[in-house]
Amino acid sequence: MSYINYEVREQVAVVSLNRADAGNAQNAALLAELDDAFAKAVADEGVRVIVLRAEGKHFSTGHDIAPAVLETEPWKSMFDDVDQTGMLRMYDWESSHYFGYSRRWRDIPKPTIASVQGACVAAGLMLCWPMDLIVAADNARFSDPVARMGIGGVEYQAHGWEWGARKAKEMLFTGGWMGVEEAHRLGMVNRVVPLDKLDEETFALASQIAKMAPHAMRMAKRSINAMLDAQGQTTALNYGFETHSLGHANAWATHKQVTTAGLAEMTEGNKTAGKV
Ligand code: ZN
Numbered sequence: 001m002s003y004i005n006y007e008v009r010e011q012v013a014v015v016s017l018n019r020a021d022a023g024n025a026q027n028a029a030l031l032a033e034l035d036d037a038f039a040k041a042v043a044d045e046g047v048r049v050i051v052l053r054a055e056g057k058h059f060s061t062g063h064d065i066a067p068a069v070l071e072t073e074p075w076k077s078m079f080d081d082v083d084q085t086g087m088l089r090m091y092d093w094e095s096s097h098y099f100g101y102s103r104r105w106r107d108i109p110k111p112t113i114a115s116v117q118g119a120c121v122a123a124g125l126m127l128c129w130p131m132d133l134i135v136a137a138d139n140a141r142f143s144d145p146v147a148r149m150g151i152g153g154v155e156y157q158a159h160g161w162e163w164g165a166r167k168a169k170e171m172l173f174t175g176g177w178m179g180v181e182e183a184h185r186l187g188m189v190n191r192v193v194p195l196d197k198l199d200e201e202t203f204a205l206a207s208q209i210a211k212m213a214p215h216a217m218r219m220a221k222r223s224i225n226a227m228l229d230a231q232g233q234t235t236a237l238n239y240g241f242e243t244h245s246l247g248h249a250n251a252w253a254t255h256k257q258v259t260t261a262g263l264a265e266m267t268e269g270n271k272t273a274g275k276v
Contacts, residue, residue, distance in 0.1 A: 003030035005055070006037045011048040011210040012203065013041035017127075020056025025064035026123050028074055028097070034127075035101055038108055048210040048217070050108065051202055052131055053115040059140070060124030063098075079252070087249040094155055094248075098126065099241045102156040106130035107225060111209050111217050115202040116140045117195055126156040132221060134188065135202045136180045137195040142188075145175030150255075151247030157240020161233055162188040 005016040015037045017024040024030075034052075041050045054060060064073075078089045105112070106129075114128035117137035122144050128134050144154055152172065153159060159168035163178070163186050171178060183189040193201040209217065228234075 002033070003027075004033040004037050006040065008041075008044065008047055009203075010207060011046060012206040013037075013044065013047040013050045014203075015041065015050060015052050017052075017054040017060060020054075020058075022064065022066075023058040023061035023119065024054045024056060024124075025061050025066070025069075026127075027064040027069055027072075030064075031097060031101055035104075038105060042108060042110060048110065048212075048214050049206040050110055050112045051115055051206050052112065052127065053199065053202065054117070056118075058118035058124075059114075059116040059120045060127055061119055062122035062124055082252060087245065087252065090248060091245045094245065095241065098123065098155040099237075099244075102126045102130045103237070109218050109221070110214070111206075111221060113202060113206055113209075115198055116189075117198055119143075122146055122154050125158070125162075126154055129156065129158045129162055129188075133190045133205070135191045135193060135198065135205060136183065136189045137198045138180060138192055139195050140180040140183070140189075140192075142178045142180075142183055143176060144171060147172055148175050150251045152243050153240065155241055155244050157237060157244065158233075160236070161228070162186070 003017070003019050005014075005018045007014050015034065017030070017034070019025065019030060038050065041047045075090055075093050078085070078093065082090070105127075111133070112131040113133045113135060114131035115135050116128050117140055120128060120140060120142045125142060125144060144159065146152075146154055159172060162168070163171060163183075167178075167186060170176075180189060180192050184192050191201065191205070
């Protein structure tokens, strides 16, 4: 693995995004490695808890949209022949990768903890939201600015579940930042800790949970996730992904671009995220 570090310490798998020089922006290879790392942790009977953390200043600045990277991303080539194939190849790819990963990671049959510092932007939310718990540093901040790109939100449309309907609308309508204290108050973040204590505090929580009975943890998780499903979360997430895909299709139909605003603004979005 080149974009992900993986180690097991005291029954805790520590999975680290290791692309700090790019703000842990996500390309297809990083996500595939991350999916492999989670699968490895699930298969290892010695692992009881999984921590997802990130090297560097920022947890993740979203999907990598640097022009040079885009040329090599699988979905970019789909736009090159979209006039022949329509949007369904793109829809299928995002369904199984971006959306599919987040859906699968939500249901990992072991407790998962995200450990977040700095910027967590757009697809960054798709990494931490599917985790069971979120421990955040006091400098963490969150944003989904993709409405500026002509799309209603990221592929995993969990904003309303994480922030409540009214706040989720404000965040999507403005594309602004939410500070960590507000994210904590709204229930998205479990604990806020000093940045220099983030790893220590996250690992302490993971170690505490690792001492609990694994089967009980699995059943506790299943029951709470079932509660979310009974409230309609799966249906709402599926609908959110459909509207996201309609956003892509509309941008292509009207502007022949990946998004209404185009790649230049997307790239600017990554740069902005890197500045905070
Ligand atoms: Zn998309």
